[in-house]
Each structure stands twice: as structure tokens, then as C-alpha cells.
Amino acid sequence: MLNRNAEALFWIGRYIERAENHARLIDVHYHIQQEEDFQEEGHKWSRLIDTLGVRNEYLRQFESFSEQDVLSFITLDLGNTNSLFSCVHQARNNLRTLRQHLPSELWDIVNGFNLWLGEQSVADIMRGPHQFYQQVKERAAMFLGAEQSVMLRGNEWHFIESGRFLERAENTTRILQTVTVSCKSKDINSIYTQLQAVLKSVSGYQSFRRYYADDMSPECILEFLIVNPLFPRSIRFSFHKLEEHLAKLELDTTEKGSGHEKVIRQAGKIKAELDYMEKDEMSGDLALDVLESLMISCQRLGRTMDGAFFRREGVSV
Amino acid sequence: MSKLDPLPGLSPYPLQHFYDEMYADERNVRPHYKHVNRMFSGMSPEELQEKQKLMQRRMMEEGITFTLYNPAQDQPMERTIPFDMIPRIIPKGEWERLEAGIVQRITALNLFIHDIYHEQYIVKDGIVPRRMIISNCYFRPEMSGLRVPGGAYITTSGIDLIRHHDGEYYVLEDNLRTPSGFSYLFKGRSLMNQLFPELSFASSIRDVDHSLNRFLSVLRSLSPSRTKDPVIALLTPGEYNSAYYEHAFLAQQMGIHLVEGRDLVAQDHKIYLKMMNGLRRVDVLYRRLDDDFIDPLAFQPSSLLGVAGLMNAYRAGNIAIANAPGTGVADDKAMYVYVPDMIRYYLNEEPILGNVPTYLLSRPQERQYVLDHLSEMVVKETSLSGGYGMLIGSEATKEELIDFRLKILAEPERYIAQPIMSLSRAPVLSEGSMAPRHIDLRAFVLMGADRKPHVIPGGLTRVAMREGSLVVNSSQGGGVKDTWVMA
Numbered sequence: 004m005l006n007r008n009a010e011a012l013f014w015i016g017r018y019i020e021r022a023e024n025h026a027r028l029i030d031v032h033y034h035i036q037q038e039e040d041f042q043e044e045g046h047k048w049s050r051l052i053d054t055l056g057v058r059n060e061y062l063r064q065f066e067s068f069s070e071q072d073v074l075s076f077i078t079l080d081l082g083n084t085n086s087l088f089s090c091v092h093q094a095r096n097n098l099r100t101l102r103q104h105l106p107s108e109l110w111d112i113v114n115g116f117n118l119w120l121g122e123q124s125v126a127d128i129m130r131g132p133h134q135f136y137q138q139v140k141e142r143a144a145m146f147l148g149a150e151q152s153v154m155l156r157g158n159e160w161h162f163i164e165s166g167r168f169l170e171r172a173e174n175t176t177r178i179l180q181t182v183t184v185s186c187k188s189k190d191i192n193s194i195y196t197q198l199q200a201v202l203k204s205v206s207g208y209q210s211f212r213r214y215y216a217d218d219m220s221p222e223c224i225l226e227f228l229i230v231n232p233l234f235p236r237s238i239r240f241s242f243h244k245l246e247e248h249l250a251k252l253e254l255d256t257t258e259k260g261s262g263h264e265k266v267i268r269q270a271g272k273i274k275a276e277l278d279y280m281e282k283d284e285m286s287g288d289l290a291l292d293v294l295e296s297l298m299i300s301c302q303r304l305g306r307t308m309d310g311a312f313f314r315r316e317g318v319s320v
Numbered sequence: 321m322s323k324l325d326p327l328p329g330l331s332p333y334p335l336q337h338f339y340d341e342m343y344a345d346e347r348n349v350r351p352h353y354k355h356v357n358r359m360f361s362g363m364s365p366e367e368l369q370e371k372q373k374l375m376q377r378r379m380m381e382e383g384i385t386f387t388l389y390n391p392a393q394d395q396p397m398e399r400t401i402p403f404d405m406i407p408r409i410i411p412k413g414e415w416e417r418l419e420a421g422i423v424q425r426i427t428a429l430n431l432f433i434h435d436i437y438h439e440q441y442i443v444k445d446g447i448v449p450r451r452m453i454i455s456n457c458y459f460r461p462e463m464s465g466l467r468v469p470g471g472a473y474i475t476t477s478g479i480d481l482i483r484h485h486d487g488e489y490y491v492l493e494d495n496l497r498t499p500s501g502f503s504y505l506f507k508g509r510s511l512m513n514q515l516f517p518e519l520s521f522a523s524s525i526r527d528v529d530h531s532l533n534r535f536l537s538v539l540r541s542l543s544p545s546r547t548k549d550p551v552i553a554l555l556t557p558g559e560y561n562s563a564y565y566e567h568a569f570l571a572q573q574m575g576i577h578l579v580e581g582r583d584l585v586a587q588d589h590k591i592y593l594k595m596m597n598g599l600r601r602v603d604v605l606y607r608r609l610d611d612d613f614i615d616p617l618a619f620q621p622s623s624l625l626g627v628a629g630l631m632n633a634y635r636a637g638n639i640a641i642a643n644a645p646g647t648g649v650a651d652d653k654a655m656y657v658y659v660p661d662m663i664r665y666y667l668n669e670e671p672i673l674g675n676v677p678t679y680l681l682s683r684p685q686e687r688q689y690v691l692d693h694l695s696e697m698v699v700k701e702t703s704l705s706g707g708y709g710m711l712i713g714s715e716a717t718k719e720e721l722i723d724f725r726l727k728i729l730a731e732p733e734r735y736i737a738q739p740i741m742s743l744s745r746a747p748v749l750s751e752g753s754m755a756p757r758h759i760d761l762r763a764f765v766l767m768g769a770d771r772k773p774h775v776i777p778g779g780l781t782r783v784a785m786r787e788g789s790l791v792v793n794s795s796q797g798g799g800v801k802d803t804w805v806m807a
Binding site: 004005006007009096099100102103110111114115118158254312 | 381559564568571572575577578583594597
């Protein structure tokens with residue numbers, strides 16, 4: 004496999020995961036109501052933009068927040084590199100350079116996904132937002148399913164999965180950061196709705212209930228989403244998986260000091276920190292620090308991978 | 321339900337003075353088209369439209385697309401090529417003659433290129449003027465005196481042929497650099513087999529799949545190393561290139577590496593692939609880039625697409641490049657005029673296939689004649705292809721004619737002119753019924769180190785999809801047909 008192919012695979016994993024996360028977030032935030040939503044025109048839509056962290060990009064194109072502009076920008080706009088369609092489009096273009104390495108079912112699914120999004124209009128989405136985002140989730144699930152059931156467990160597979168879990172860890176961290184920051188300035192009722200929305204967006208509401216019943220305190224939710232060992236969208240779970248896939252990559256050089264070994268060590272370190280985290284680290288400003296340091300770790304790991312696998316120069320013959 | 325053609329055999333459109341591939345005259349279908357004609361005539365317009373839609377949909381789903389860049393749009397458009405379902409059929413005897421003519425032509429052209437980069441006998445003997453070589457922008461002095469593997473320069477080529485109203489085939493141009501269209505040929509056939517299994521079962525058509533095996537062994541034969549399993553890579557400009565699908569398709573089918581310039585590195589006059597497990601030496605590079613871009617050290621210094629040091633590795637005999645750099649010297653539209661003479665000179669044979677009469681506008685007499693008859697001429701820029709920079713006199717406006725006249729007078733050596741040939745027509749399906757369209761034929765030739773040209777049976781029939789139009793290039797909205805050679 005070429006270095007460039009490995010990078011393309013890693014990003015396929017990230018893009019598909021990102022598209023799915025976008026769909027989950029938009030769907031949930033679309034359906035929750037906050038008091039301010041009724042007081043201020045456009046509040047609901049600017050909230051959606053903030054959840055995805057794209058306020059600056061949005062304001063470069065638009066002056067005010069309307070349902071149509073916001074949905075179009077975050078869902079269908081190919082000019083916005085972070086829109087849902089852009090993610091799928093990128094994944095599809097990456098897959099296009101790899102068709103000889105992957106089962107053809109994966110191409111059919113991602114290309115079909117891309118074609119389908121190309122046929123959608125904002126009007127279609129507004130007619131039934133929930134159905135639309137549901138379908139996005141289903142198509143992402145189809146990709147995951149086909150990948151699970153037909154792909155050889157070789158380097159190709161481990162690169163896609165590494166991308167997926169790094170993206171998932173980073174995404175969960177980002178959402179929790181946004182919520183934790185905004186919770187500081189709000190009354191308990193609106194915090195409750197927000198946290199509930201986060202749980203719902205990661206489909207974790209039911210699982211959460213099994214652990215904590217009705218104890219909807221911010222600490223519990225943070226604990227659940229950061230360190231729960233069994234919930235597949237928690238940050239700890241993601242890092243366990245990430246380390247596992249990185250360790251299974253078969254390269255010719257795994258001696259000490261190699262980029263590959265460095266990546267495994269970094270992922271393992273974060274994993275260990277999460278394994279030994281205490282509940283009292285989940286409250287107040289401490290939680291903000293934890294999330295901040297997790298975000299930095301995710302980004303640093305991404306850069307280390309870049310240097311270790313994708314941009315190696317002068318490799319030995 | 322209304323049938324397409326209530327009286328099978330009667331042509332559904334007037335034939336006018338054109339050669340029609342399916343109809344001998346208005347009452348008779350040519351014998352080799354009988355079966356196909358019967359089948360399409362027996363289908364309802366609704367059924368045909370349904371199949372056509374299915375075909376285009378399948379092409380989108382499989383990603384059989386090319387990319388069109390339009391400055392007016394920020395996103396490049398990915399399009400499927402219009403694929404017409406009525407095959408173009410070439411009878412056995414006719415094909416054998418075409419094949420012989422193409423083999424003869426490519427053999428002579430390959431000898432010519434070798435000669436030009438060595439002794440230049442043909443220039444010394446006064447057949448081809450020296451300035452035609454020196455002033456040719458595709459001439460590569462770097463290739464002079466260089467021995468290429470097996471002496472095969474033109475590994476892949478595409479010869480464009482048309483059929484005039486006299487029923488004869490004429491060569492329109494020779495594409496000797498990196499012709500494209502292979503994927504449409506192979507993919508078109510397999511789509512047809514999926515859509516009309518009954519058709520291909522009932523007719524005995526020459527197989528094309530075998531030519532893909534041949535393609536691979538041709539590339540292998542060029543390998544300078546003695547390993548049994550040489551490493552072969554297809555060098556593509558990348559996913560934004562309009563022919564990217566074809567590059568991916570060929571790499572996949574032949575099981576060779578699909579690489580971009582940044583995946584390659586030169587060390588000690590050898591070229592390596594940057595693999596996850598270290599570097600791997602490349603023996604044969606099938607490049608789908610023009611000469612100018614393959615090596616920034618030797619040619620265009622600003623090119624980011626190629627690999628620095630490739631030409632040095634090539635000169636050192638450590639890698640084969642297909643096609644060899646510098647083959648463009650023979651596919652220039654002005655050099656085309658001399659091909660019949662090359663055949664006589666190198667092979668001592670009369671050309672089997674004729675050229676379209678061509679006027680060199682650098683010759684004063686011919687220039688005057690062309691300027692006097694501009695509205696009956698096709699004028700082409702010698703170094704451009706793909707239907708760009710072309711004037712079709714009969715379709716041009718007054719302003720365009722004046723504009724071209726000035727261009728010709730300013731730089732006569734940049735242009736050639738040909739009388740407007742009446743390209744033959746074949747029926748296409750248009751809204752469920754048959755309508756005539758002009759077509760040509762691109763025949764593909766493969767040549768390995770044994771220098772024996774292999775012509776892929778059939779080739780690619782290109783269709784001018786607009787009624788009456790003569791422009792068949794896909795970049796200008798042309799379509800394609802599956803092309804059958806009867807066994």
C-alpha cells in the first residue's frame with residue numbers, strides 16, 4: 004500500500020464518522036426547544052451553528068440566521084468543507100482513489116450516498132428533517148455494516164477504524180466542551196435540556212438510564228460520556244479501540260523510536276489516563292480542564308499519525 | 321403500444337447522401353445488422369427509454385464518469401458519457417482490411433520515430449523537411465540517440481478513422497501520445513452484456529477482454545529488469561483529471577499500481593514507490609501525463625505532477641516509460657500529411673488506408689486555395705486535440721470565418737485544413753426512436769517490445785450526439801457506442 008493510500012483510508016474513516024455525528028447533532032438540536040428560541044428570532048438556528056462550531060465560516064456567507072440558510076450551509080453546501088455533504092463527498096473521492104484495494108460494495112454504498120445527497124434540496128430536508136437525518140444515519144450504518152462484514156482485517160481496515168475512533172473521540176470531546184462552557188452561565192433547567200440533547204445525539208440516553216436512573220447531574224453525564232468503558236461512543240471506549248487498531252497495523256518497522264511505536268505510545272497514555280480518572284474530576288472547572296487536555300491530545304495524536312505514516316520521507320529501501 | 325418500426329427493414333429516417341452503417345438503402349438493412357435491427361425494432365419506445373435510463377444510471381453508480389471544467393462554475397462537473405445502446409457493427413472482411421492498414425501505419429510510424437531520434441535518414445533523403453522536425457513542439461532533443469526498450473516507442477495509440485460517403489475508411493488522425501478511451505470500450509461492452517444478454521449470445525462477436533491481458537503483457541515486455549514479475553505503475557495526474565476513472569479502471573483491471581508523482585521518488589537513477597513498508601523499485605511506468613509534465617528537471621520545471629529524476633533513470637536504462645517521450649513528433653497534425661510517404665519509405669508498401677486530403681497552410685498555393693474555400697473546410701491547429709481550436713467552415717458564422725482567416729494569415733504554420741468529410745451515420749436512440757447521427761472510430765493499438773502491433777477488435781465508436789453535428793469529442797458533448805467486430 005502507498006503512503007497516500009493509507010492517508011486516504013484514515014480519512015474515509017474520519018469523514019464517514021463525522022458525517023454521522025453531524026446528522027445526529029443536527030437532528031437532536033433541531034428538535035429541542037429552548038426558552039430563548041421563542042424570545043429571539045433565529046436563536047435556534049444560531050445555536051445549531053454554534054454546536055457545530057462553524058459560526059465564523061457561516062457569517063462569512065450570511066448575515067442572519069434562518070432555517071433555510073443554516074440547514075443548507077451545514078448539510079448540503081459543498082463550499083463549506085465541514086458540511087455533511089462535503090464529508091461524504093470527500094470520503095467518496097478518497098474511495099475513488101482506492102477502488103482496487105477495497106471491496107466494491109463499499110464503493111457502491113459511498114458513491115450511492117454521495118449521489119443521493121446530490122439530489123437533495125433544502126426544501127426536501129425542511130419537509131421532513133428527522134426522516135432526512137435518519138436516512139443519513141442509516142447510510143452511514145450501511146457503510147459500517149458492509150465494512151464489518153466483508154473487509155479483510157488487514158492494514159486497510161485498521162486505518163479506516165483508526166480514523167473512525169479518533170474522529171469519534173474528538174467529536175465527543177468537542178460537544179462536551181461546548182455544553183460545559185455554556186452551562187456555566189445558565190440556570191439548571193436549560194442545562195438539563197442541553198445535556199439531555201447531548202445524550203440523545205449519541206444515542207446514549209437509554210444506556211445512561213441503566214447506570215444512573217434519574218440522576219441527570221452534569222457530573223454523571225460527563226462521567227458516562229468520558230469514561231464509561233462499555234458505551235461505544237464514550238471517549239475512553241474510543242481510545243481503547245484506537246490503540247487496538249494502531250497496534251495491529253503491520254509495518255516493517257516497530258522498533259523503539261519509530262513513528263508507529265510513538266503513535267501507539269501516545270494513544271496508550273491517553274487511554275491509561277482515562278482508565279484511572281476519578282469522578283470528582285468531572286465537576287466544575289476541573290471538567291473543563293480535562294476536556295481541554297483531551298482535545299489537545301486528540302489533535303496531537305492526529306499530527307503524530309501524519310508524520311508517522313503519511314508523510315514519511317526517505318524510507319529505507 | 322406503438323412499435324418503433326412497423327415494417328422491419330425500412331429505414332426510419334431519410335438516408336440523404338450519407339453512408340449509413342445500418343441501412344444499405346431506404347428499403348434494406350445491411351446483412352450484418354439484420355439481427356440487431358430486428359431486436360431494436362421489436363422493442364417499444366417506453367422499453368428502450370427505460371433501458372437507456374438504466375444504462376446511464378448504472379454508469380453513475382459505478383462512477384464511470386469524466387470531469388468537465390467550466391470556468392463559470394466553481395464545482396467541476398462529473399458527467400457520464402452519453403452511451404448509445406445500438407451497437408456499431410463491422411463485418412469480418414472489412415475489419416481485416418482495417419486491421420492490416422492500422423498495423424502497417426503504426427509499424428511505419430514507430431520506425432519513423434526511431435529514425436528521427438537516430439540517423440534521420442528520412443530527412444536526409446528529402447522526404448520530410450528538417451524544419452518540420454525542429455519547429456515541432458513535441459520533438460524532444462533529449463531522446464536523440466537513446467535506446468528505448470525493444471525499440472518500441474508507441475506502446476499505446478489511438479487511430480481515428482472516418483468513413484466517407486464513398487464507403488471508404490480514411491485516417492483522420494493518429495494519437496500517439498497518451499490516448500484515452502480504453503475504459504469506455506471495455507466498460508461499454510460489459511454494460512451491454514448486462515443489459516442485453518440475449519444480443520451478445522445470439523451474435524458471434526470478437527472478444528475484447530483478452531486485449532486487457534495483452535495490455536498487461538505489452539507493459540511487462542518493456543521491463544528493463546529480468547525479474548519475472550516486474551513492478552508496473554500507472555502514473556496519473558490525480559483524481560481531478562478528466563480521465564481519472566479510466567486510470568483507476570486500467571490499474572484495477574491489470575493489477576498494477578495507480579500512482580501520482582508524489583508517490584514516486586528517484587534515488588541513484590532508479591525510481592521507487594513510497595510504500596507503507598518502505599521503497600519499492602518501479603520497472604515500467606505507464607504514464608498518462610504529457611511529456612511536458614513527467615519530469616520537472618528535464619521538462620516543465622513548474623510541474624508538480626511528475627517525478628524529478630525520471631528522465632535520468634530512463635536514460636540510465638533503469639525504467640521503461642510508456643509511451644516513450646517524444647512520440648508526439650509523429651502525431652502532429654502537419655506531420656500527418658507525410659504518413660503515407662513514411663509507409664512507402666520504410667516499408668516499401670502502398671498505404672492500405674488513405675489519409676483525408678490535407679492542406680498545409682505554410683505552403684502558399686495551398687493556403688490561397690483554402691482561404692478561397694474557407695466555408696467548405698475544417699481548419700485545425702496542428703498541436704491541439706480534443707476538438708479544441710477547430711473551425712468547421714460550414715457551421716461557422718461570418719465573424720468566425722473572418723477571425724480564422726486573420727489567424728491563418730498571422731501564423732500559417734500553426735494550421736492545417738481539410739475538406740469537410742461527410743462522416744458516415746449510424747442510428748442512435750433518441751427519445752425511444754431511431755435517429756441518424758455522425759460517427760467515427762477510434763481504433764486502439766498496443767505494441768510491446770516485440771514491435772508487433774495488436775489492434776483491439778473494434779475500438780471506440782464516437783458519436784456526435786447533436787443532430788447534424790460533426791464533432792464527436794467527449795469534451796464537446798460527444799457520445800459513444802459499443803463496437804462489434806463479427807467473428
